[in-house]
Amino acid sequence: MTLLNGITVLDFSQFLAGPSCALRLADLGARVIKIERPAVGDSSRHLVLKKQKVGSDSLLFHTINRNKESIALNLKDPKDKETTLELIKKADVLIENNRPGVMKKLGLDYDTVKQLNPKLIYGTVTGYGISASLAAKPGQDLLAQSLSGLTFLNGNADQPPTPFALSVADSFAGIHLAEGILSCLIRRNKTNTGGLVEVSLLESAISLQFEVLTSYFNDGQKLPERSNFNNAHAYLAAPYGIYQTKDGYLSIAMGSLNLLGQLIGLPQLSEYEKETLAFTSRDEIKQQIAEKLVSKTTDEWAAILLSGGYWAAPVYNWQELIKQAGFKALNFDIQLTTPEGSVHTTGCPIRVNGSRNPAAKPAPLLDQDHDKIMNELGGSTNE
Incomplete structure (x- = not known):
């Protein structure tokens, strides 16, 4: 340049x-x-x-x-x-x-x-x-x-x-x-x-850490509690995290638990749709999701979630990353x-x-x- x-x-x-x-x-x-x-x-x-x-x-x-x-x-x-x-x-x-x-x-x-x-x-x-x-x-x-x-x-x-x-x-x-x-x-x-x-x-x-420190400053300076299971962000509710699949790992970002339950075949997730439950019961929710996701491959779940408009992505190591068309482009x-x-x-x-x-x-x-x-x-x- x-x-x-x-x-x-x-x-x-x-x-x-x-x-x-x-x-x-x-x-x-x-x-x-x-x-x-x-x-x-x-x-x-x-x-x-x-x-x-x-x-x-x-x-x-x-x-x-x-x-x-x-x-x-x-x-x-x-x-x-x-x-x-x-x-x-x-x-x-x-x-x-x-x-x-x-x-x-x-x-x-x-x-x-x-x-x-x-x-x-x-x-x-x-x-x-x-x-x-x-x-x-x-x-x-x-x-x-x-x-x-x-x-x-x-x-x-x-x-x-x-x-x-x-x-x-x-x-x-x-x-x-x-x-x-x-x-x-x-x-x-x-x-x-x-x-x-x-x-x-x-x-x-x-x-x-500006995002999380601002949350801390405005929450009475109470330390956040990390999830016991699949922690990825101390201030975000389930399903946010990385999950093991049949052949690898899949990251799932924030979204409707009701929609996620419909897409992966866990209708009971709709019971946690209220924001407070999605946070306070996040370990319980993540455990249920984890038990379901090991039944299919990463690519299979990614296709299901992305086609349904849910934010998800495969977790690549460097060997996998450099093989991707997106990386090559x-x-x-x-x-x-x-x-x-x-x-x-x-x-x-x-x-x-x-x-x-x-x-x-x-x-x-x-x-x-x-x-x-x-x-x-x-x-x-x-x-």
């Missing part, structure tokens, strides 16, 4: 939240330059999942750093510091997710660099925002999920708090940071001034070719005017673009 052509982003961040924000800006056409530590680089280059590497770097690094350039600079070295400041003078956006106070010690905090570039939009990600009591805690996804109350929602009532099995706090912090940066870019077009955009893993994880996964191997990954989820740019560059090698960037600054290249 070319929506952000002409916008230069300096990505000082590591791991997932900051780099995922920079990735989305790159997908939208911005030029993103990673500022990395000499010899080491972004720490996620070395964070290997299931022994998956592409050349010397982890597959994880490639996942969230495509379409970027790389220059290695020692921010404590006077010469490299001067190069960094020159880059900041010319940049539109700076992204960082260092520990609180690190950028200030380096003389690269917002109050300092905005004197060099008043138009700069400065995006920062912390673990827990402005709370002094949490500032020293490690800003990590599982910890943020735990502190936010998010893990309390998952699982059945008799199960312990269960985290989401992916980095939701990191991912949503990256999304929220991108939203703030893009909003500041719009304002800058009108006012010619930049701004400081701040997000945290904790606030993003809390924001993700999205053309969502991409192949990247690097000097050290190929990477099969996901693309940008945003379409504009019905299309998105499928072209993508692989993640850069450490310091890959040093000479080019130095030449653009009019400075010397690597010796």
Whole structure:
């Protein structure tokens, strides 16, 4: 895409939240330059999942750093510091997710660099925002999920708090940071001034729960009770949940219990049609539905429910997902070719005017673009 052509982003961040924000800006056409530590680089280059590497770097690094350039600079070295400041003078956006106070010690905090570039939009990600009591805690996804109350929602009532099995706090912090940066870019077009955009893993994880937290705040602050059976939403009545079938699983969303009973052959469900019974007796209702659904396959039940206008869907694993015509039609996964191997990954989820740019560059090698960037600054290249 070319929506952000002409916008230069300096990505000082590591791991997932900051780099995922920079990735989305790159997908939208911005030029993103990673500022990395000499010899080491972004720490996620070395964070290997299931022994998956592409050349010397982890597959994880490639996942969230495509379409970027790389220059290695020692921010404590006077010469490299001067190069960094020159880059900041010319940049539109700076992204960082260092520990609180690190950028200030380096003389690269917002109050300092905005004197060099008043138009700069400065995006920062912390673990827990402005709370002094949490500032020293490690800003990590599982910890943020735990502190936010998010893990309390998952699982059945008799199960312990269960985290989401992916980095939701990191991912949503990256999304929220991108939203703030893009909003500041719009304002800058009108006012010619930049701004400081701040997000945290904790606030993003809390924001993700806006629906249920609002219910809690307005219900006398009584904790919700998860279903004992097939819990999928602490505040929703039966039949909401995932059910085992003869050969797999089927998700069923909210709807009339009377209609559901007619479709699956459980006429007694009409007795629970009142909203209060649908909630207070949800475990009893779900048990009856579960006992019925194991009699047919997922596809058979899906056809029955969907033809009757009831909201339901098969539950796919990834092997099943990628075989679906709907997934193939999205053309969502991409192949990247690097000097050290190929990477099969996901693309940008945003379409504009019905299309998105499928072209993508692989993640850069450490310091890959040093000479080019130095030449653009009019400075010397690597010796």
